[in-house]
Amino acid sequence: MNVLELDDVRLDLPSRRGDRSLLRGVSLSLAPGEALGLVGESGSGKSMTLRTVLRTEPAGARVTGRVLLDGEDVRTLGAAALRRVRAEAVTMISQNPRAALNPVLRVSRYLVEGLRDARGESAEEATRRARDLLARVGITDVDRCMASYPHQLSGGMLQRVVIAAAVASTPRLLLADEPTTALDVTTQSEVMAILDRQRREHGMAMLFVTHDLELASAVCDRIAVMYAGEIVEIATPEQLHAAPRHPYTRLLLDSRPSITARAVELPVIPGRPVAAYEVEGGCAFAARCPWAEPRCERDEPALVHDAGRATRCLRAGELAAELAGAPAGTPGGEGETEVRA
Amino acid sequence: MNATAENVIEISGLCKRFDVGRGGSRRTVHALDDVSLTVADGSCLAVVGESGSGKTTLARVLVGLESADSGDVVLAGRPVARRPRRAERRARARDIQMVFQDPNGSLNRRRTVEAAIGEVLAVHHRVTGAEARRRIEELLGQVGLRPAHARALPGELSGGQQQRVAIARALAAEPRVIVLDEAVAALDVSVQAQVLNLLAEIRRDRRLTYLFITHDLSVVRQVSEEVVVMRQGRIVERGSTDQVLDHPRHPYTVLLRDSAPRPGWRPRLSGDADVREVEA
Known part of the structure; x- marks a missing residue:
């Protein structure tokens, strides 16, 4: 239990x-x-x-x-x-x-x-x-x-x-x-x-x-x-770093400056974090999401579970490849050696 | 006065002691212990x-909020008196401005954004009325705020917006140097990135010099060309940012770097033998 x-x-x-x-x-x-x-x-x-x-x-x-x-x-x-x-x-x-x-x-x-x-x-x-x-x-x-x-x-x-x-x-x-x-x-x-x-x-x-x-x-x-009062993605740390599936997770990883390399300009998430009570239908992150489509502002995504992970994004399937990939300054595969027993 | 001096800030042999505690536990803390450094015009030094x-004591001495026990500060070619008169203090405030970690420390919660910035324009440049309103609008635009924000009270703004107002207020004095004391530490990751980019852009456009105080080595990498590492009032290591972060020489710099969470990082006990003993 x-x-x-x-x-x-x-x-x-x-x-x-x-x-x-x-x-x-x-x-x-x-x-x-x-x-x-x-x-x-x-x-x-x-x-x-x-x-x-x-x-x-x-x-x-x-x-x-x-x-x-x-x-x-x-x-x-x-x-x-x-x-x-x-x-x-x-x-x-x-x-x-x-x-x-x-x-x-x-x-x-x-x-x-x-x-x-x-x-x-x-x-x-x-x-x-x-x-x-x-x-x-x-x-x-x-x-x-x-x-x-x-x-x-x-x-x-x-x-x-x-x-x-x-x-x-x-x-x-x-x-x-x-x-x-x-x-x-x-x-x-x-x-x-x-x-x-x-x-x-x-x-x-x-x-x-x-x-x-x-x-x-x-x-x-x-x-x-979490974003705006709900969970948008659940995964292991290794999965999150290697291949985040929610656009917010991807942008959060990218916008943090790296200790190992200077970015010419930091990638930013436009706008400001919204509070849960400000959300009016549709996806809470749609207004700030570079991948948002018209339907994202209309339809509310559910938290979809798939092979031990969960993602709340209407476009999760089609964006998977684009959102994956090591963020700047991440040594490739380092997370793999740290998997817990 | 030598406005074209290559170094905008020259500090030598700065010492500052505080007496702390009472009775038997009374002792002297060396907040600054023979600190010397220079900052080149238009560059950013991370502390x-x-x-x-x-x-923080270093920053406070530099902007005149605190006086040193000994040592010299030369700002934009002008030696700074240890106990300056009022006019000197005001002249220094025009040259050097400070942005704090908590924007509420420099914003009065009962005064609008317009009043907060207008005050600096009036005091340092005798700009008032329509001209002041035009300047305020321009400054708000430079920090990514809308003209409508001028009439807002600090409490109506988000943390990131408040920090932008604090930056606009510092810019209103048209300083040569801005001291940023943990200015992005309290901001959320996504807002922090926006403010770091904004600060870089302002420095480029206005040829400003920054003294950037932070505990965050990722921020150091992003914003600065040079860095000094301080411990217990002393500078233990200095050099170019890349050199110090990639090849730290002092054990304390190594410890700081190893303590910063990053991909693949694990929290560790420090090399303290006693701590190890307990672990065994």
């Missing part, structure tokens, strides 16, 4: 100008131990999708569709059952680790209390486990870290503490919302390496929200690309 | 570093 399954999840938020749609039917599934990257630009709905899982969407939001966690719909759970899910089955790591820790409590108290609450361990037992967890996320001076208040630690150090706490209860599912966006690049690399290893060691599935396609590609088994 | 590297 899948750890997580979203089935046609829609989210509307009332506003002064009437209801605004933020998610327009998101469906995805996560197998046990699998990592799925949810990639998109701001306003695409990636964080909002993640928030429907723990029911932390904004107050007043109307959500329809099913969110199945181990087969049980979290959208219909009572308060007590929801609390149990939040405490045991799912943990969340957000962009700002400072929001997760109480600023007036030492790290030791945060970790030990969490362990005692979740597992009913004795104080000594919990302290020993907390120290062990900190060592496993690469903290060398465990004593100092345990005795520190959050403001005395750097962002990278704090995010490690949050990861340690997240894996402590060995949840089945980890929700990570841009966990390294606020960190320096060298720290990001370390924190991602630690998160990746901890996730694999504990066999946790992960839904990883990020704007960084390359970062998601490095740690995820599959990537879902 | 790369992570938090605490001193890159």
Whole structure:
């Protein structure tokens, strides 16, 4: 059974100008131990999708569709059952680790209390486990870290503490919302390496929200690309880089400057990202798509599944060859050697 | 004054210390530790570093938001006083403008785009009235905005549009140098590409000089001819962009390059022996 399954999840938020749609039917599934990257630009709905899982969407939001966690719909759970899910089955790591820790409590108290609450361990037992967890996320001076208040630690150090706490209860599912966006690049690399290893060691599935396609590609088994409140393409990182099937994915890959070669001019996607509530029939990307035909503005494309991939484009079949091909600066075939077992 | 100087920016031996902490944990941080660099007229120098590297302090000293403890800054052939008088500060602001990561840092959310740009025209060039409106329209056109945007408030614009307004506002002073402090870091990929192209085009057309502060080596490759890598207030490596990115010499530059996600990349723990021990 899948750890997580979203089935046609829609989210509307009332506003002064009437209801605004933020998610327009998101469906995805996560197998046990699998990592799925949810990639998109701001306003695409990636964080909002993640928030429907723990029911932390904004107050007043109307959500329809099913969110199945181990087969049980979290959208219909009572308060007590929801609390149990939040405490045991799912943990969340957000962009700002400072929001997760109480600023007036030492790290030791945060970790030990969490362990005692979740597992009913004795104080000594919990302290020993907390120290062990900190060592496993690469903290060398465990004593100092345990005795520190959050403001005395750097962002990278704090995010490690949050990861340690997240894996402590060995949840089945980890929700990570841009966990390294606020960190320096060298720290990001370390924190991602630690998160990746901890996730694999504990066999946790992960839904990883990020704007960084390359970062998601490095740690995820599959990537879902979002645009205007819906998923436009799902594929493995290797498939996405070698042969994207949605025009938006292709253009997203091309418009990012490369570290290895300078472009005379960067290929741009004309216009600006549209919000889900601005879409009026037809394909949401049609107005910015160089391959759009008149029918694209009229007919709404469905997410079509084909051999493990999924694409939401009316012209996916005819464009496949044109959209494939390595983007500038991609070493050919490098992705093939990185396929996961 | 020597307006034809080959180097628009000449910085030598710049030092800046901050005292941080209280009581027993009080210590001195060297935000800038003997920093020297030059930027040729019409070129783009990228300053790369992570938090605490001193890159933002360098920019703030250069534009006059901060004063250095020691060292010299020569801007467009004119030595810059460490504690300048009001008139000197204004003259410097005409020569050098700054664009920040968050456009809201330089835009007042209660003032229209027109008012934000008009203020710069009035202060630096005494341009007002119909002439100012004509210039504002022209500037908005140069950054890819429509005349109708003049009456918009910042809150009514997208992040990319706000950053375009911030660039138009900097251009209104007709500076020779623009300091861009992580100016594209907060933008979405598709919008970032548009703004990077726009900045390249403006530099070409107006023969501007850029000091481009960024943590992103892909952006460095795209925008700059020369680069300096900063760490803990010091420049640890410098050279042409291609040379530094293709053949980095300093271990820190190598680490920065290896930490940047790209196709085929895997996150790695750094060479820290202690970290390795934990892993084993």
